[in-house]
Amino acid sequence: MPLSRLADVSGALVALLRRAQFTASGIRHHLGDSATGALYRGEPAAVRRAATDDSPLSFLIRFFLLHDEVPWARCREVLGEEVAQGLLRASALTVSNDRARMLIDVRPHVLSGLDQWVFSDTDASVTQHVPGPDHVLGVGSASVSLLDSVPASPVSRVLDLGTGSGVQALGQVPCAEHLTVTDVHPRALDFARATFRGAAASTAAGQAAGAAFPEVEVLQGSWFEPVAGRLFDRIITNPPFVVGPPAVGHVYRDSGLALDAASRLVLSQAPQHLLPGGTAHAVAAWVHREGESWQSRVASWLPSHGVQAWVLQRDVADPALYVGTWLRDESLDPRSSEAARRTEEWLDFFAREGVTGVGFGFVALQRLADEEPTEVVAEELHHEFQDPLGPEVEEYFVRTNWLRSLRGTDEVLSCRFSLRPSVARERVSVADTATGMGFRPAVQRLSRMDGPRFSHEVDEHIAAIVSGLHPEGLSLGEVVHLYCAAQDLDADSVLPEVSAAVVDLVRHGLLLPADLVEEESR
Known part of the structure; x- marks a missing residue:
């Protein structure tokens, strides 16, 4: 198509949708919380029931959301002749027997605090169809997670590698002067161009007062x-x-490279395209093997010098769960013979690769x-949290750069620190089974x-020493010496x-270094 x-x-179209309150908040207000929840769960009947009036x-x-067939005359009336005919010429809708139906998705979202509209292929959660090999995804769960993990501080030049429908680039609209987006898939770039043109129209209409839409460069390759x-x-x-055999079943998720070679x-290669101090942010996957550390595996992918990396493993799936999840993603019934065949092939491949x-x-x-020298910190972050990760990632690099500037234990001890205001001290006690009471x-x-x-x-000593720190008070070493003198401890062994x-x-x-806190307050 x-x-x-x-x-x-x-x-x-986007200008029209904005005027009609076809926004995330406008739809929620119109449908109510119950039907809006049904929309996001992929339950169209409940949504249709709440949208039966003629407004x-x-x-x-x-x-646009349920892909219902509607009278072509009503379509032209609501959208206007220019927009309706434009969608028809673009093959975004079809008309048969004076009935019109949308063939793509145009969905409202709030990205980086702005109302945006993403153009993509139809979401299989609402309509009964199996996404084809050239399917272009809209805003999926991985997209949202990555959006939340990327800093939003102002920068000059941003690259969105493998842009798809343009979701990640949209998230950078408020903070980038120039956006470069790439994709190997021409269809994805068609959707991305539509997404950006709509976002530019929205910005021009004054949604982001005083803000100019960044320059966007779209490249295929x-x-x-x-x-x-x-x-x-x-x-x-x-x-x-997606980790699997070296085949491309769906362009949006399969690289054609075996196992985790895409990640x-x-x-x-990303470090080769970063300016000094520049950052790269990715969703990635890596295999676990018996006798091999996943942390070492990921670290081995990076150059020996010139990079610091923070790797956060959010979850681990066993082979059966992983395969089943991705087969469901392409709308395959796990009970079908096709799903059984694909499962066997995928799990056999995993077994051969250990x-x-x-x-x-x-x-x-x-x-x-x-x-x-390259520095890699790879750790597990399996627990739930609500705050976006992007500000933390940016501050993490500030903190680790400060740590890197220190030369040994003596410099750490000479510094003053501030306890983060949001830190809590927890003391956990359990039933004393030894005494029975x-x-x-x-x-x-x-x-x-x-x-x-x-x-x-932490032990009691660390907790007490941390309690004695103040950004305008004694250095860490001085606090330790005072504490050790009061507790009759050997300071040289405690330091x-x-x-x-x-x-x-x-x-x-x-803990925050006092000089970083002072810089932030200026």
Whole structure:
């Protein structure tokens, strides 16, 4: 289905949709919470029941979100002749027997605080169809997670590698001066152009008062080939990271590379395209094998110098769960013979490759000086949290760069620190089974109540020393010496342990260096 003319009409369409309150909040207000919940669960009947009146907004909901057939005359009346005919010329809708039906999705979302409309292929959760090999995804769960993990600070040049329908680039609209988006799939770029044209029209209409829509460059090609030799302040990529055999069943998720080679390719090549201090942000996946550390596997993909990486594993799936999840993603009934055949082939491949599980999560990279040894921190972040990860990623690099500037334990001890205001001290006691009565202390933790909610177990000494820190008070070393004198402890044996604990607490943002706090307050 040719979509090259979709961008010609998307600006006018988005302007119309904005005026009609066809926004995420407008639809929720119109349908009510119950029917809106049904919409996001993929239950069209409940949505249709709440949109039966003859208002323009109910029509738009049935036409664009539920893909109902509607009278062609009513379609032209609500959309206007120019927009309706433009969608027809772009093959975005079809007309038969004076009935019109949308063939693509145009869905409203709130991205980076702005109302935006994403053009993509039809979401299989609402209509009964199996996505084809060239399916272009809209805003999926991985897209939303990655959006939340990317900083929103102002930068000059942003690259969205494998843009699809343009979701990640839209998230950078408020903070980028120039956006470069690439994709190997021409159909995806047609949708992306339509998405950007609509977003530009929305910005021009005054939604983002005083803000100019960034310059957008759309390039076709594989991986980093379209931007060979070019450097960016920020790279964002939601690559086709599905771990499996070297085949392309669906362009949006399958790379044609075996196992986790797609994630390896992106992470190994991204640093070459970053300006000094620039960052890259990716959703990625990696295999787990018996006798092999997943942390070492991911670290081996990076150059030996010039990069710091923060790898956050959000979950691990066993082979059967992983395969079943992705077969359902393409709308295959797990009870069907086709699903059974595909499951056998996929699991056989995993067995031959020794795969015991598949981990997935976020990877953030920062470009360091070429002579700096690469530093990789890979950790598990399986617990739930609500705050977006993007601000934390940006602050993490500030904290780790500060730590890197220190030369040994003595410099750590000479610094002053501030306890993050959101840190809580937890004392956990459990039933005292030895005495058969009361409780006994079990563990003590310092935990953040914001961001990723990092939590560190500490002993009584560390907790007391941390309690004595003040950004305008004594240095860490001085506090330790005073504490050891009061407790009759050997300071020389305590200092290294405290220094190591403080470095870990700074890395996770429970303690903040006083000079960084001062810089932030200026």
